[in-house]
Structure formats: C-alpha cells, structure tokens
Amino acid sequence: MTNNIDIAPIGLLTGKVVLITGASRGIGAAAARLFASEGAAVVLAARSTDALQRIVTEVRADGGVADAVTVDLADRASIRAAVDRVEELHGRLDGAFNNGAAIQQPGPLDMTSDEDVEEQFAVNFRGHWTAMTVEAALMRRGGGGAIVNTSSIGSRRANPELPAYGAMKRALDSITETAAVTWGRQGIRVNGITPGGTATEMIDAWEAASPGVVERLTVSIPLGRMAEPREVAEVAAWLLSDRASMVTGAIVPVDGGAGA
Numbered sequence: 237m238t239n240n241i242d243i244a245p246i247g248l249l250t251g252k253v254v255l256i257t258g259a260s261r262g263i264g265a266a267a268a269r270l271f272a273s274e275g276a277a278v279v280l281a282a283r284s285t286d287a288l289q290r291i292v293t294e295v296r297a298d299g300g301v302a303d304a305v306t307v308d309l310a311d312r313a314s315i316r317a318a319v320d321r322v323e324e325l326h327g328r329l330d331g332a333f334n335n336g337a338a339i340q341q342p343g344p345l346d347m348t349s350d351e352d353v354e355e356q357f358a359v360n361f362r363g364h365w366t367a368m369t370v371e372a373a374l375m376r377r378g379g380g381g382a383i384v385n386t387s388s389i390g391s392r393r394a395n396p397e398l399p400a401y402g403a404m405k406r407a408l409d410s411i412t413e414t415a416a417v418t419w420g421r422q423g424i425r426v427n428g429i430t431p432g433g434t435a436t437e438m439i440d441a442w443e444a445a446s447p448g449v450v451e452r453l454t455v456s457i458p459l460g461r462m463a464e465p466r467e468v469a470e471v472a473a474w475l476l477s478d479r480a481s482m483v484t485g486a487i488v489p490v491d492g493g494a495g496a
C-alpha cells in the first residue's frame with residue numbers, strides 16, 4: 237500500500253461505459269450530462285428519440301462521448317436490444333443507471349386502474365429486472381461493473397396517493413439488494429437511490445393531478461426545498477464510480493432529509 241495521492245485531474249467516471257435509462261429528461265438527462273463531464277462514454281436510453289438526440293448533440297459539442305438508443309422499458313426485447321447496442325458500440329459495459337419510470341394516475345388504492353397497475357409492474361419493476369440481468373451478463377464478460385437503480389422515498393413507507401408506484405419501487409429495492417448479494421463475487425456492485433421530491437416533469441404531472449402536492453412535499457423536506465435533478469445524479473455518479481468500491485446492496489436516500 238502507498239500513501240501517495242493521485243492529483244491528476246481525472247473525472248470520477250473516466251474510461252467507463254455507462255448506460256442510462258430515462259435519459260430523455262429529468263434526473264436521467266442530468267445524469268447523462270454529469271457522467272459525460274466526469275469522463276464516461278454514455279449511452280442514453282428512453283422512448284423519446286428526438287429528446288435523446290438533442291442531449292447527445294450537446295454532450296458531443298462539449299467534447300464528450302455519447303450515443304442514443306431507443307428503448308421501451310415495457311418491452312423486454314427492446315431492453316435486450318439496447319444492451320446489445322451498447323456492446324456493439326463499446327464492446328463492454330462498466331456502469332448502468334436504471335432510472336426510467338412512469339408515474340401512475342395519482343389516487344387511492346381502490347381507485348387505481350388495472351392498466352396503471354400493469355404499467356407500473358412492466359415499466360417500473362420488470363423493466364429494471366430485465367435490464368439488470370442483461371447488463372450484468374455484459375458486465376461479467378468485462379470482469380465486473382456497477383449498477384444503480386432509481387427507487388423513491390415512496391418505497392420506504394405507505395403511499396396513499398401513488399399506491400402502485402410505491403409498491404413497485406419497494407419491489408425494486410428488494411431486487412437491488414438481492415442482485416447485490418447474488419452478483420457480489422462476480423465483481424458487480426448493485427445499489428439503489430431513493431430520491432425525495434425532485435423538480436422534474438414527473439412532479440409537474442403529479443402537481444397537475446393533485447394541486448398543492450409540491451408545497452406539501454416541500455414543507456416535509458428538512459433542507460426546505462426540492463432537489464434539482466443534478467443533485468440526484470451526483471449520488472448515482474459516485475455509486476457508479478470506483479470511489480464507492482466497497483458499497484453494494486445500499487439504498488441511499490437523496491431526499492434533503494425527508495425520510496429522516
């Protein structure tokens with residue numbers, strides 16, 4: 237062991253290939269910009285191809301390496317094709333930020349539609365299950381990697397307004413921990429983050445359906461404000477980096493203290 241400190245100005249994710257789902261806006265788009273600025277070659281995935289392409293153009297203009305791949309998390313074949321595309325582009329995968337999700341129509345348990353329950357299962361749970369397994373297979377071929385799944389503060393408690401969403405996020409926490417234990421010896425770390433209220437279109441949609449929700453969330457946050465998407469992406473960047481080399485199976489709150 238040496239006490240030398242490496243003072244070279246190297247990015248947190250320099251040299252890593254990172255796939256980001258839900259990268260067309262919000263937290264995923266912020267992550268794409270941040271991870272690229274930290275030296276990663278990023279592959280951006282979502283359904284909105286035009287929005288992805290705009291971010292790719294922006295990252296490349298700043299000297300970064302970025303590509304887009306269209307994916308629908310409700311469609312397992314499209315997830316597998318997206319990871320195949322990463323392999324085609326880069327030959328390996330070092331990090332995956334499984335972040336895409338849909339919000340349900342806000343409302344109580346007995347008013348939530350079957351369609352919403354199906355979509356929450358397919359996109360917010362099964363999509364990540366499929367993504368993690370194909371990502372891990374590619375990571376294994378390269379000797380290991382790191383996965384971060386975006387859950388929610390809603391996974392930790394009752395969700396009277398988003399019951400199916402909260403249930404699928406809790407299920408996601410379960411497979412995050414299980415995958416960490418299952419794949420630890422294969423050099424794959426798996427962690428989750430649980431954002432609290434974050435200023436994105438998802439919250440705008442909730443506010444439109446339930447006026448006043450932003451104010452209610454804000455007063456429940458000890459830091460006194462919602463998170464900016466970049467502040468959530470920062471935690472994912474660290475968890476994906478080698479600086480978090482001994483962290484796996486953790487579900488890390490990024491909520492300004494709201495869960496404390």
Ligand SMILES: NC(=O)c1ccc[n+]([C@@H]2O[C@H](COP(=O)([O-])OP(=O)(O)OC[C@H]3O[C@@H](n4cnc5c(N)ncnc54)[C@H](OP(=O)(O)O)[C@@H]3O)[C@@H](O)[C@H]2O)c1
Pocket residue numbers: 257258259260261262263264281282283284285287307308309310335336337338359386387388389390430431432433434435436437438439
């Ligand atoms: N904002 C918050 O307060 C908050 C709080 C806790 C947790 N979260 C979580 O944070 C993550 C990011 O959310 P956000 O706030 O950034 O929301 P957002 O602005 O609504 O972004 C959601 C992203 O997910 C993608 N997506 C949705 N359905 C998809 C599908 N079927 N296939 C592929 N991609 C899909 C969207 O892209 P396309 O529509 O282009 O496909 C978009 O890029 C989510 O997991 C969310 O549950 C957010």
